[in-house]
Amino acid sequence: MALIKDQQLSLDHATTPELRFADWLSDGQNNADAVLANGDDDLASLLTHANKLSMIALEFDTFADGRGFSMARILRRAGYQGEIRAVGDVAMDRIDFMQRVGFNAFELRDDQEVTEALSKFGEVTVHFQPSADGKGPAYMA
């Protein structure tokens, strides 16, 4: 699976954690600093412990589940600076919006072509609302 990180194809990176956030919590939070979470996880708890984590992989079981977008947005707003990696059903037609809300790494679905995916960042350059990327409408400038 190809990984895009910080808008580049990444060839050398940490593997996506298999340890689920809930298990990490119940195991005493000491055995790892990267977890896998999804929309069913408790966001308040994730926020409480985020500073102990270098990577939070947010999993999309199906691309139609948009909860991860708000989770990433809130993690960034809370000051989380580690990697937020989108995993699961991740395709090129969503990574620009995902980047806007705070994801900085994307584990692409197997059928996705990396070069084409990279061209999708900034496909639409106009932003009518602020988000985690610091961009926003003209009146905010």
Place this chain on the structure above:
Amino acid sequence: MYAYNQYDQALVDQRVDQYRDQTRRYLAGEIPEDEFRILRLMNGLYIQRLAPMLRVAIPYGLMKSQQLRAMAEISRVYDKGYGHFTTRQNMQFNWPTLESVPDILADLAKVQMHAIQTSGACIRNTTTDPFAGVSADEIEDTRPWCELIRQWSSLHPEFTYLPRKFKIAVSGSASDRAASQVHDVGLHLYRNDAGEVGFEVIVGGGLGRTPVIGKTVKKFLQPQELLSYLEAVLRVYNLNGRRDNKYKARIKILVNAVGVDTFGEMVEAEWEQLKGGDLRLPWSEIDRVKGFFTGPDYLAAEHAEHDLSRAFAEYPQFATWYRQNTRDHKQGGYRIVVVALKNQLQAPGDVSHQQMDGMAALADEFSFGELRSTHDQNLVLADVAQRDLLALWLKLQDIDLARANVGTLTDMINCPGLDFCSLANAETLVLSRQINETFDDIDYQYDIGDIQLKISGCINACGHHHVGHIGVLGVEKGGKQVYQFTLGGSASEDASLGKTLGRSIEQDQVVVVIGQILDVYVELRETDETFLQLVRRVGFAPFKERVYGTHQRSAA
């Protein structure tokens, strides 16, 4: 009205390119069917029973004459020469090919139009009062606020994969002409006791399978915080709305599950993080947008006014049309003209390309080049001088749009039904034809007076039957199309949900039953009592007795 700047134009142009590429990759087999379905829906493209259907956005129902002309041209080039106005003030084309849609979108972009977010689980076109800015009873013009919502919601990166679609309506008058209480969010502009104008926020209304009247979640919202509050509502919904069952995924289900007070607390907690921040609208921005809606260059009242008594005497039908299809205007000497898209031969809301071109020309000649589409599938020329009314009426006859039936029985709302829609269980257009044939005596319609008949071809309720004074819902039972009646609904400021009258009625008996219901009304009404008032006063018993006491052919 609002005119695009370079940012708006760049957004729609880039969106066309993006969708063109998505279509290309889909046709090349590079995007799976279920994924492309979501991508095309985000651009308003459905696959219907017979062909694709493209829904074009008309933000809050406002358009320029050249935009309507462009849609007429699109209907000629890519479709079968007609279009259909929806209850969300949008335009639908029923026969484009999937391959041609990028070209249609490019043509639309040339006239500052698009199909962005006209479908899909995202924030849809914001709707409002078709008389915004011109109505005599208005507290404040809703259009600048709709435009601010349009911009904020356009390609919002976080709210594109919501649990379900999300619809916002804005009302700025005591009379609610935007059905705001049956929307996911309804916003009421009003003046509080301190004299400040702000929003009452209603949440969790809706129709569909589970009709609900919305509940007040915030009594008074400072207008500068409109977007921050909406963002908080959407974020709470995106994180907490149900995703396991699409029929339980609308915000109304969440609000009912946790209670509106708890829901309000969840929103407040999120809003604490947002208010006063980036989304707080500076007055400079509010004023900039308001500057697009300052109103046209009206003639002084003494030049616009005209004594119509001679014209009324000479053309009695003109007098009738004036009474039925025009409304008071805040500007002296002007009238609001409602052009009914409800003639005998066309489906409700349908317009031919000739009618579109004709209406565009009339807007240029008589109403400052602007038009509005309405929630009840009509068009409005909002700024017509009294001295021009007769000429306008005469020219409307040339395009078969002079029918003086606004607000009457035949001014019905009608979804396309089984003739077009892949969700429908029953035909609806056959009913509108039968109703037009049966109740063709216009004087009878005037005698019945103000009545809203709303017809849906399935439980998804695109025809808003729950809020019809008379609602008709098509269902399929044992392979037959039968129809359930509801009475007593309203989408106005006195919003209420209609209740089921009784067992289903066969298709060929629907007009009979409507006639029986109206007979009861005529027999029992008191002076000046409307149909809705009577239903609320006398209840269902006399209607049930009339319909079911003698009715022999009802379906099981």
